[in-house]
């Protein structure tokens with residue numbers, strides 16, 4: 001029996017003490033043989049005490065504490081022990097029954113954004129139940145809390161905003177970022193996902209409203225990677241926005257100014273990165289997400305030597321796509337070196353994937369990187385990237401400027417290069433036209449077509465278009481999910497090539513191994529394992 005004295009001590013100690021009491025009560029519950037529906041994570045016992053927290057999550061406060069609230073799943077014993085008598089209706093509902101009820105409710109909503117809001121409400125009300133739903137129904141709920149619905153949520157974030165999630169660090173906080181980090185109630189942070197909102201999916205600059213992305217990504221770190229929610233910190237850096245619509249939107253939640261750039265931007269990021277390492281140590285993983293190209297490459301290069309950083313859009317997407325290609329070789333035949341790759345889009349995803357393919361080719365064939373890069377061609381908004389354009393290219397495009405006549409559009413590039421693999425990563429939708437897909441199908445028996453841009457509205461083509469236009473011969477995967485397609489009485493199941501299939505596991509690996517830097521070999525190892533896994537999974541799907 002826990003003594004009243006221990007309990008009172010916990011009251012005085014605050015949050016950390018309360019957790020110990022909670023754990024003791026839970027243990028007692030188990031000893032009494034009362035079924036433990038969703039017990040306390042004992043690992044949280046070591047949580048450092050936040051001295052200013054004087055409230056103890058019991059009674060009414062407990063019901064409003066999402067981390068510990070169980071709603072109607074509180075047992076009779078817990079209702080007595082935590083002063084909940086009368087605060088709940090008499091019925092007891094197991095977590096399984098709560099899950100059944102919520103899934104039923106969610107399925108009633110026809111508008112995806114309503115489902116998103118219902119899930120966010122649940123996360124703020126009963127965190128364990130939120131994750132139970134997400135883990136048990138991952139295929140159904142991933143498109144709700146993540147891509148594509150999270151994109152719409154970010155666009156409307158100001159209007160649907162209820163309670164703040166994550167940490168907002170704006171130019172106003174310059175010089176005080178360490179203090180801001182200390183305002184966050186958790187001390188033991190293992191992963192930070194940070195955005196500056198400038199390139200949210202393929203939707204462009206959504207400023208401060210990009211917060212939906214770190215929140216969504218981190219919910220997958222827990223649901224798919226198994227990290228404790230308390231170890232995850234979503235951060236949005238607000239340096240303004242160049243989105244006129246948002247600047248004029250009365251419900252916009254961010255700084256109402258145009259984006260800071262140059263030194264002002266660099267100084268804020270530097271202060272943030274320094275504060276993060278100082279506050280959480282060098283083993284905290286910082287995942288950069290949805291920065292615009294012009295900052296993404298520079299930030300990765302600048303902080304890779306000093307911090308445990310990972311750019312999901314460059315490195316995560318690259319690993320998933322290479323894994324997918326390795327798996328697809330079993331379907332299309334040949335070795336990686338037998339293929340020729342054409343990209344539409346030469347930004348983070350495009351050049352990131354291209355570089356990882358070139359690296360893998362170089363390892364496989366022992367040819368130098370400069371040679372293996374020549375199998376890979378990129379098209380940007382100005383046409384095929386060729387040597388004659390080299391001078392005017394941004395630095396991350398330069399390695400892809402090969403010798404060739406200038407070529408303007410994608411269709412002409414397909415005809416000129418004759419790729420076996422076509423990859424879309426430009427963030428612009430509907431660019432894989434009927435003519436482009438037909439051209440791919442006329443060159444290849446089984447053209448590999450990856451429409452990676454997100455969300456669904458920005459996809460280069462739909463799964464149905466890829467299968468129909470190629471007369472059922474394309475091997476297709478996309479960044480955002482598509483339903484299976486029936487064509488000529490055959491069912492085609494499209495693949496999904498989204499970095500969500502790698503970053504939670506990759507991040508978990510980094511944390512578990514205690515890594516302090518990310519190396520390319522780790523990415524290659526991740527995609528080989530992932531490629532094998534997806535091949536095994538694929539073997540259980542109906543044939544393409």
Ligand SMILES: O=C([O-])CC(=O)C(=O)O
Nearest residue numbers: 147201290313454498499
């Ligand atoms: O969030 C996603 O679905 C994938 C991704 O990183 C992006 O499109 O920027």
Ligand SMILES: [Mg+2]
Nearest residue numbers: 289290312313
């Ligand atoms: Mg991203």
